[in-house]
Amino acid sequence: MGVNIRFSGYAHHRKGYHEDRKTPLLQYLVRLQVEGHATIRSNGKTYPISQGDLYLGRKGDHYSIDTPAGQDSTDYHIFCDGSWVAEWFHQPGLPVVHNIRLDDKLLSLWRHLSIEQRRPDAGETPELSVYLLKALFVMLKQSVNDETSGNERPFIVTKMMRTIEELAASKFQVEDVAASAGLSVSRASHLFKEHTGQSMIDYAQEIRLNMAVNQMQYTSMTLEHIAESCGFGSYVYFHRIFKHHYGKSPGQFRKMN
């Protein structure tokens, strides 16, 4: 199948972490910073890493990493090998470090792959892990493409998108987002719609719905609790938005999944 997964998991550091490999990478490394900061040195270059930064280490690259002490740093990482992986890594336009949007679907897929890898019989039935990894890599490439094409997007719009992503799970006002960008509400709304094609509220709803679907699939929380934790003001409103988006009520959706 051209895919050999050596390790998939995540790490959390608070007391600082240092890793300096004396030998070049023996496999390909995909590392996503989901919280905090780090510094990566690769092939003589130093990359300051912050939330959302994706590092793609090629087989044979020199690699070392530092995370600061006293500060939370969390990352998801995969060591893998194989012809399919090599081909994926050597497609044109793939950067060493690139900031991508921390999409909940992406992180959920990554977690799913890590859980699958830890199963005692994972080595006997590798198909699912391979498909999960391939799906994950396709999503990563899409994220890189999205952000690359989004380079024409003004920094201020990207900043508003990040603010919405941070605030989506709570109640927030467009005024807060506009303030974070130093613009009036009117100007912020115009700019956002012009460069993303959707309103700030639409963007926040999209994030909230993704979070809600994940919680419905992987937790036993009540729909009311999910609605609340995902930033929907009330269950009634969540129900209406959900049905409008998916064509069925949250309850029906949960039963079917």
Place this chain on the structure above:
DNA sequence: GTGACTGCTACCTTGGTTAA
């Protein structure tokens, strides 16, 4: 003149409440 931005306002959407 042009582009970036603000402020105003009508209209639309969102989200809470209530009832069935």
Place this chain on the structure above:
DNA sequence: TTAACCAAGGTAGCAGTCAC
């Protein structure tokens, strides 16, 4: 779970200001 109602908030369009 759904529908109706309504107030609050958001969006879009336009005119005006300012700097270059």
